[in-house]
Amino acid sequence: DVQLVESGGGSVQAGGSLRLSCFATWSRNNPYSRYCMGWFRQAPGKEREGVAIIDSDGNTVYADSVKDRFTISKDNAKNALYLQMNSLKAEDTAMYYCATRRYCTTMAPDAFGNWAQGTQVTVS
Numbered sequence: 715d716v717q718l719v720e721s722g723g724g725s726v727q728a729g730g731s732l733r734l735s736c737f738a739t740w741s742r743n744n745p746y747s748r749y750c751m752g753w754f755r756q757a758p759g760k761e762r763e764g765v766a767i768i769d770s771d772g773n774t775v776y777a778d779s780v781k782d783r784f785t786i787s788k789d790n791a792k793n794a795l796y797l798q799m800n801s802l803k804a805e806d807t808a809m810y811y812c813a814t815r816r817y818c819t820t821m822a823p824d825a826f827g828n829w830a831q832g833t834q835v836t837v838s
């Protein structure tokens with residue numbers, strides 16, 4: 715099993731930037747580098763949606779709505795996952811979550827597990 719803890723949310727004006735972090739604690743010898751990691755978000759009254767995912771080789775996939783604005787990355791040595799968010803828009807306002815699954819074959823939230831507690835991002 716793994717525990718994920720996020721940080722970095724907050725309030726920012728439109729056009730601004732935020733960086734989210736997600737730190738993983740694994741119960742077994744570190745398999746972190748071999749797993750798919752993803753960022754997701756859920757706005758009030760809306761379904762949870764995939765934002766970006768990154769596989770063990772560093773390959774990434776982004777939702778169309780965040781392409782060229784958000785960057786997902788990870789640091790295997792630190793068991794850390796990051797989401798750099800630039801040019802933020804009001805529609806990016808949501809609770810953001812990180813989660814994992816074995817392979818990056820889908821960005822569907824239902825296919826991911828080990829959900830972190832979430833961190834709020836508010837863009838005004």
